Amino acid sequence: MKTLVLTAHPNLEKSRINRAWFDALAEADSVTTRDLTAVGGAGMAFDLETEQALLLAHDRIVFQFPFYWYSAPPVMKAWMDQVLSYGFAYGPGGDKLKGREFLVLVSTGGPADSYHAGGYNNFSMDELLKPFQQTALLTGMTYLRPFVAHGMAVATVEQIDASVPEMLAHLTDPELDPKVKQARLLKALAEDPTKAAAVS
Numbered sequence: 001m002k003t004l005v006l007t008a009h010p011n012l013e014k015s016r017i018n019r020a021w022f023d024a025l026a027e028a029d030s031v032t033t034r035d036l037t038a039v040g041g042a043g044m045a046f047d048l049e050t051e052q053a054l055l056l057a058h059d060r061i062v063f064q065f066p067f068y069w070y071s072a073p074p075v076m077k078a079w080m081d082q083v084l085s086y087g088f089a090y091g092p093g094g095d096k097l098k099g100r101e102f103l104v105l106v107s108t109g110g111p112a113d114s115y116h117a118g119g120y121n122n123f124s125m126d127e128l129l130k131p132f133q134q135t136a137l138l139t140g141m142t143y144l145r146p147f148v149a150h151g152m153a154v155a156t157v158e159q160i161d162a163s164v165p166e167m168l169a170h171l172t173d174p175e176l177d178p179k180v181k182q183a184r185l186l187k188a189l190a191e192d193p194t195k196a197a198a199v200s
């Protein structure tokens, strides 16, 4: 499985968590990293053919970014607006991403407990990431569970270091596709009905 990580950070040099993830991913097997700020330049301009060929050459597409105003930094949106074009990602003949996998890799400044009903950010990450989920669904990709690191505005070096292997394990988890996990659980159930309560 080949993974393409599209990183949208306005200043990766000054980043702490996203830089650590980017560097680890650059060393990982079967992973292509792409710093969108460096590629797009000041005008955030992307070459359609290059970007779309990269998408077609990979099975799992990852959007990596720090959470800015409950979304991604503008370079991610610029890339989406230009690259996910009519006839490629949607519309007649626009089925080129169909069957690929998609996931979000995101860091937040706010702590985990703020991203709940009743927390000061009120909404969960699953709710706030809905535009990305629907983009994946509209383009025919399978939306995989996101990897979120919270509280990163004040993270210690130890927390950042600890997040790296967790993030790599998540991105390479063979059961990240919900159909794969469900199939294993249902198989276990068929083999031993006493496990019914454990998998329902």
Ligand SMILES: Cc1cc2nc3c(=O)[nH]c(=O)nc-3n(C[C@H](O)[C@H](O)[C@H](O)COP(=O)(O)O)c2cc1C
Binding pocket: 009, 014, 015, 016, 017, 018, 019, 066, 067, 068, 069, 070, 071, 107, 108, 109, 110, 111, 152, 153
């Ligand atoms: C313009 C801006 C907007 C931000 N908006 C949010 C936000 O909506 N929610 C949040 O939890 N953190 C927010 N933050 C904090 C960043 O998400 C946090 O600093 C970042 O994830 C740290 O990653 P880095 O070390 O790679 O830069 C924001 C930071 C900036 C600069």
